[in-house]
Amino acid sequence: MMSTNQALGILFQIYQSLLVVLLAPLLTGWVNQCRAWLQNRTGPGVLQPYRTLRKLFHKDAVMAYNASPLFRTTPYILFGCMWLAAAIIPIIAVGLPFSPAADVIALVGVFALARVFIALAAMDIGTAFGTLGARREMLVSFLAEPALLMVFFTASLISHSTQLPRIVDALAHHQFILYPSLAFAGLAFVIVLLAENARIPVDNPSTHLELTMIHEAMILEYSARHLALVEWASSLKLFAYISIGIALFFPYGIAEAGDWRALPLAIIALLVKLILAGAALALLETLLAKMRIFRAPEFLGTAFLLAVLGLLIHFLLGA
């Protein structure tokens, strides 16, 4: 017999998962709209990603004749991985039943799984662009991943746990303390976020015909519903990363475990934080210039350095 609390927990878990899937394109639209405003353009409106998705789902898929089953299944795997990641992260409440399924290290693993599949699928058709994109993606991500892990380790050292809900709980629901180590980790995380989500200093998300592209080069061969799923998965990834950022560095306002009455307030807090984070991301992208691909390792090396410094400072200052 299930208690009411458990039933409510499962209900809110389903609610969070659906909310994330539906909100993710809106966040992408909001970031694009902010960028358009900052560049003095009118912009297509925040709902444009939904229109794109609808259009893509209604088209007939075109497939290269030598495409293997891997190429066909990758969009679904990608979407599934990102959805899973977004369901694990505590976004509206801490004590949801699904979150103990994986800790932060497994979360990094989920992102890595998606990355391996998209890189393999990009090489599957055998076009030059796909292989080039896959190689560059690997160059960027093998440097970004250790930095991300170091950021998580810093947060884990503070809260003595690698479970995201417990990290959030330790940071949000106890006495407010300034953590210098988390400030370093935050800077490193922003760099990783920019690199992993194909954002401006490393990659340009709004280019299709340049030799500098990374993510777009990998998905050139996809069309219709497959492309829609890949695009939706990238939106989900951005949403997941921003949610991790919020969970680690600004968790204030999230509902405590079992405190279901705080939920409406938590959702409002989440929306406000997402709006602010999206605007900040757009501002950052407008201020920075796209860097040469061979500068990217140095950029990500800086992220790793900052994360390691955060770790060291935690050991020295105990904070």
Next chain:
Amino acid sequence: MPISYSIQLINLLASMLLLIAFAMLSQRRILSLINLFAWQGLVLSLSTFVVAYSTDQHHLYYSAGLTLLLKVMVLPWLLHRLIRKLNVKWDVETLINIPTTMLVGIALVIFSFNLAAPISQLSESITRGLIGIALASVLLSLLMMLTRRKAVPQVVGFLAMENGLFFAATSATHGMPLVVELGIALDVLVATFIFGIFFFQIRETFDSLDITNMEKLKDD
């Protein structure tokens, strides 16, 4: 155990000092290097101010003000004027490439944290964890002096090293006597003037500020 906010603030400022030391190490442009030096002075002055407030020592207010005046305004202004007159706005040349320098920097930080750990346990002041950070920023500035080829970045490294020492003095022993501080401040100011004259002399002799040229001055 709740820690008071002033200590948290000092810890945060100390971390920023270390971060700026790393930023200086990775900087490729002379102008940004001088701006970073000014920021470091500002952080130093703020941390001195917080230490003065939390330990209620009035002479530290004077040193905070002196730091603000000298290291945030006068010295950067002097350096800016110098590079305008020398017309040396080009990029900084390094002896080792920058990622390697950063890795050496990390090693230095670990070394100085380890070195400072037993010393901090002897100290009884509230801010004892900071000796390691101060030592690390001194060593990082020294590294910057060693890895730069041109004279101006080396002088900025020297001044940043003095910043680290000053931070060690305020954080570990709550400041030196005011007489000593005034003396050091004056020394740094005079040193900058003398360096300025040196720059002109070096450039007149060699038509460049690359100090490797000075090796030719040996008596054979």
